Amino acid sequence: MNQLALFWRLIKPYWWSRQRLPSLALLFVVLATSLSSVWFSVELNQWNGDFYNALQKLDGSQIYPLLKSYIIIIGALILVLVYSDYLQKKLVIQWREWMTKDLCRRWLSKDSHHYRLQLNQEEPDNPDQRIAEDVKLLVETSLTLLLSFLRSVLTLGSFIVILWNLSGNITLPLGGGDLEIPGYMVWVCVLYTLLGTGITHVIGKPLHQLNFQQQKREADFRVALVQRRQHSEAIAGQQGEGRDRDDLNGSFREVALNWYSLMIRDRNLSFFTTGYAQITMMAPIFFALPQFLSGTILLGGLMQIRMAFSKVSGALSWFIYAYRDLAKWSATIERLSRFEDTLDQQVSHRIKPVKSASGAGELILRAQLNTHLNHGKPLLNNVSLLLSPGTLTILHGRSGLGKTSLLRTLSGFDPNFDGKIAHSEKAFWIPQRLYLGGSTLKSIITYPQCGSSFSQHDCEFALKRIGLTHLIDELDESGSWQQRLSSGEQQRVMFGRLLLNRPKLILLDETTSALDTKAAIEMLTLLREELSESAVVLVTHQTQLHEYADTVVNLESNYPNKIREARELQEN
Numbered sequence: 284m285n286q287l288a289l290f291w292r293l294i295k296p297y298w299w300s301r302q303r304l305p306s307l308a309l310l311f312v313v314l315a316t317s318l319s320s321v322w323f324s325v326e327l328n329q330w331n332g333d334f335y336n337a338l339q340k341l342d343g344s345q346i347y348p349l350l351k352s353y354i355i356i357i358g359a360l361i362l363v364l365v366y367s368d369y370l371q372k373k374l375v376i377q378w379r380e381w382m383t384k385d386l387c388r389r390w391l392s393k394d395s396h397h398y399r400l401q402l403n404q405e406e407p408d409n410p411d412q413r414i415a416e417d418v419k420l421l422v423e424t425s426l427t428l429l430l431s432f433l434r435s436v437l438t439l440g441s442f443i444v445i446l447w448n449l450s451g452n453i454t455l456p457l458g459g460g461d462l463e464i465p466g467y468m469v470w471v472c473v474l475y476t477l478l479g480t481g482i483t484h485v486i487g488k489p490l491h492q493l494n495f496q497q498q499k500r501e502a503d504f505r506v507a508l509v510q511r512r513q514h515s516e517a518i519a520g521q522q523g524e525g526r527d528r529d530d531l532n533g534s535f536r537e538v539a540l541n542w543y544s545l546m547i548r549d550r551n552l553s554f555f556t557t558g559y560a561q562i563t564m565m566a567p568i569f570f571a572l573p574q575f576l577s578g579t580i581l582l583g584g585l586m587q588i589r590m591a592f593s594k595v596s597g598a599l600s601w602f603i604y605a606y607r608d609l610a611k612w613s614a615t616i617e618r619l620s621r622f623e624d625t626l627d628q629q630v631s632h633r634i635k636p637v638k639s640a641s642g643a644g645e646l647i648l649r650a651q652l653n654t655h656l657n658h659g660k661p662l663l664n665n666v667s668l669l670l671s672p673g674t675l676t677i678l679h680g681r682s683g684l685g686k687t688s689l690l691r692t693l694s695g696f697d698p699n700f701d702g703k704i705a706h707s708e709k710a711f712w713i714p715q716r717l718y719l720g721g722s723t724l725k726s727i728i729t730y731p732q733c734g735s736s737f738s739q740h741d742c743e744f745a746l747k748r749i750g751l752t753h754l755i756d757e758l759d760e761s762g763s764w765q766q767r768l769s770s771g772e773q774q775r776v777m778f779g780r781l782l783l784n785r786p787k788l789i790l791l792d793e794t795t796s797a798l799d800t801k802a803a804i805e806m807l808t809l810l811r812e813e814l815s816e817s818a819v820v821l822v823t824h825q826t827q828l829h830e831y832a833d834t835v836v837n838l839e840s841n842y843p844n845k846i847r848e849a850r851e852l853q854e855n
């Protein structure tokens with residue numbers, strides 16, 4: 284029941300959205316075509332009775348017209364089944380497209396929710412798999428289950444009457460008298476199916492958790508493979524193939540171990556469901572044999588009873604046959620619901636906008652703070668920054684001091700600080716690990732705006748200014764730019780990006796580390812010339828750049844004394 288509530292919460296936004304009318308119309312057509320197959324089954328049941336009776340009587344005048352009507356019924360049935368499947372696929376992609384867009388919008392939201400969750404270590408495992416795989420599974424399985432369930436209900440409604448009428452009464456001796464049971468085949472069928480459903484549930488119960496685990500482990504393995512592909516250069520360079528193979532094998536072992544448990548449960552369930560399906564084909568004949576042998580019904584009647592019994596039993600056994608799909612479906616609902624819960628969760632954001640600072644003109648950033656790690660360990664004390672337009676501030680200090688953490692805090696993402704930070708502009712932060720983002724060079728250099736937002740002339744100008752004139756002819760080329768561009772060229776591209784996007788507050792984390800001093804100075808001069816309204820903060824170990832800065836902050840003095848002393852003691 285809980286799963287149904289979660290399911291409703293997941294699907295409600297789509298079926299309540301604007302797209303719902305065309306989709307509802309499509310769903311209606313899919314239901315109508317799919318359910319009309321039940322009518323064909325009823326027709327076929329009637330046809331079976333007539334045909335076998337005619338066969339028993341060797342009546343050629345009835346058999347040939349019956350063969351003609353058989354061809355018509357089967358032709359129409361094929362048409363209906365094919366179109367039902369075709370339209371169902373159309374509905375699947377419409378629904379999936381909407382859900383995928385909605386989840387991507389909430390995950391990659393404007394307030395960078397995806398990154399805040401990661402920082403707070405609250406990101407659910409493999410969001411990529413939840414958006415790509417789980418949505419697909421949810422949509423496909425929900426439709427398949429809904430259709431099969433409704434078809435079962437309709438089949439049950441249609442054939443239970445037929446079975447009741449065909450089976451007649453049975454008289455059982457009871458306490459000296461006789462007990463007459465009307466429609467006894469219906470009662471036999473219900474008891475038979477209830478027993479089957481109970482056994483299925485007992486055998487298949489652990490499948491839910493096993494499916495949940497399987498989806499997670501498969502996703503972990505895929506991510507591990509993607510990481511190896513991304514870092515193939517480093518792996519080759521350090522001859523790490525053996526070690527990485529072992530790690531991948533370890534990750535796959537997790538997949539296989541869970542798969543074995545799943546297999547065993549599945550096998551046990553199959554023993555039961557396959558046997559159950561086989562027995563169901565013959566059981567009605569055994570149950571109806573007394574009437575056939577006494578001559579109450581003919582061969583056609585027996586065949587009709589057999590078909591009606593298997594239809595009623597099949598419909599009542601929906602739960603048994605859909606068990607595997609239901610287990611997968613409920614695991615998917617749980618994974619997606621947890622993902623949605625984290626997307627809806629509020630993550631703190633403590634940066635306040637500043638209007639102006641008295642006596643210092645229009646400030647772009649004002650900060651007075653202490654930073655610390657998630658678990659409270661102090662990083663930097665009494666950091667004080669006042670940034671005006673057109674200034675370059677360099678932050679330096681030894682490795683591991685907390686410079687990157689400070690930039691993360693200044694950009695507004697890290698809530699682990701005491702004190703105050705005020706921005707008049709949103710920060711444009713370029714972390715150490717560069718992200719090119721985009722397929723063509725034009726879309727890379729214009730990121731986060733679209734390539735089409737800038738003219739060819741603007742992009743060519745930016746390439747010239749950052750010293751990549753030789754790539755002008757390839758602006759629209761897509762390719763593996765991440766592999767092709769050298770580290771220094773990638774850093775130059777970041778400066779091109781700044782020229783085009785013109786942010787007012789620029790935070791750079793070692794963005795000149797792969798450039799020689801001359802090139803690094805050229806890039807900083809470029810920012811001064813082209814972005815004279817912007818304030819730039821650069822974290823760097825390149826002391827040669829200090830003389831080009833308006834302010835140089837040595838963060839060493841902000842390192843908490845106790846920790847510094849302990850470290851110095853350790854180093855001595």
Ligand SMILES: Nc1ncnc2c1ncn2[C@@H]1O[C@H](COP(=O)(O)OP(=O)(O)OP(=O)(O)O)[C@@H](O)[C@H]1O
Nearest residue numbers: 656657662680681682683684685686687688689715
């Ligand atoms: N998520 C985290 N969990 C635990 N420790 C962390 C985390 N992030 C950073 N640290 C630790 O905080 C300290 C400061 O890290 P930070 O990256 O800010 O240093 P840095 O001064 O930029 O170093 P570098 O000059 O080497 O880039 C380091 O000791 C680092 O290991």
